[in-house]
Amino acid sequence: MDIEQTKIPQATAKRLPLYYRFLNNLHTQGKLRVSSKELSEAVKVDSATIRRDFSYFGALGKKGYGYNVEYLLSFFRKTLDQDETTRVALIGVGNLGTAFLNYNFMKNNNTKIEIAFDANEERVGTEVGGVDVEHIDHLEEKLGGISVAILTVPSSAAQGIADRLVKAGISGILNFTPARISVPSDVRVHHIDLAIELQALVYFLKHYPLDEENIEEEE
Numbered sequence: 693m694d695i696e697q698t699k700i701p702q703a704t705a706k707r708l709p710l711y712y713r714f715l716n717n718l719h720t721q722g723k724l725r726v727s728s729k730e731l732s733e734a735v736k737v738d739s740a741t742i743r744r745d746f747s748y749f750g751a752l753g754k755k756g757y758g759y760n761v762e763y764l765l766s767f768f769r770k771t772l773d774q775d776e777t778t779r780v781a782l783i784g785v786g787n788l789g790t791a792f793l794n795y796n797f798m799k800n801n802n803t804k805i806e807i808a809f810d811a812n813e814e815r816v817g818t819e820v821g822g823v824d825v826e827h828i829d830h831l832e833e834k835l836g837g838i839s840v841a842i843l844t845v846p847s848s849a850a851q852g853i854a855d856r857l858v859k860a861g862i863s864g865i866l867n868f869t870p871a872r873i874s875v876p877s878d879v880r881v882h883h884i885d886l887a888i889e890l891q892a893l894v895y896f897l898k899h900y901p902l903d904e905e906n907i908e909e910e911e
Contacts, residue, residue: 700748707745710735712768718761727758778803781838781862783853784845785810785825788868792842793821805842807834828853832860840864847871854881 714734718726728739735742746759749767782789782805789808797803809828810816816827826834831853841862845853850871857865858879865881867873875881 700745704745704748707735707737707741708768708772710737711742711745712765712772715761715765715768719765723761725758726761726764731759778840779838780805781835781841782808782823783810783828783831783841783843783857784849785812785815785820786844789842789844790820792844793823796821796823806838807836809834831856835860835862838862840866842866842868843873844868 711731714731715726728742731737731742732739737745749771780803782792785793785808789810793805793808796805805821805823808820808823808825809831810825811828813827815825818825839862841857841864843850843853843857843865847869848871850867850869851873854865854867854873854875858875863879865873865875865879867881867883868886870885870887872883873881
């Protein structure tokens with residue numbers, strides 16, 4: 693089953709990797725079934741939302757029994773294309789980029805940064821976390837069919853690099869710069885501004901007590 697084909701809400705789609713990670717941990721522990729309440733406590737999403745999310749994919753569980761862990765894990769693996777390896781390029785090997793390369797999604801064998809680019813001559817030609825760092829001037833010739841990129845460059849360079857990535861065939865960009873880059877409608881960009889996320893966290897701590905949590909994203 694394909695996420696796009698089912699036309700599920702984006703908020704639901706964003707929660708699927710959370711469910712998958714927890715189910716994978718349960719499977720590793722040898723657990724056979726799990727209730728929506730247990731899922732709720734683990735991923736911090738209320739039970740009603742979990743049941744609604746799962747309902748978009750048909751009958752995944754049985755009343756009074758809960759959910760079969762192995763079946764759910766297999767289902768979400770296929771839904772999230774976890775049987776295919778996603779090759780990723782990282783642009784900008786500064787402090788944040790270096791952290792990504794050293795981590796390189798070790799807990800997810802299906803996503804891997806395979807190449808990195810930077811303009812700093814001292815970094816070019818080195819390896820960080822086992823990943824070769826190429827010069828940004830060689831971006832187009834070295835991407836080699838990779839379709840996903842992580843952008844960790846200075847804000848002033850973000851749009852120019854994004855334009856080059858699009859021309860080189862990149863279809864998805866995870867943007868960690870504060871710049872709001874513009875791309876064609878057939879390219880997806882997810883913006884992650886750590887400063888904004890931190891400000892939002894502080895705001896919620898001040899104005900929303902934890903016992904009133906259960907705030908859902910608009911779908």
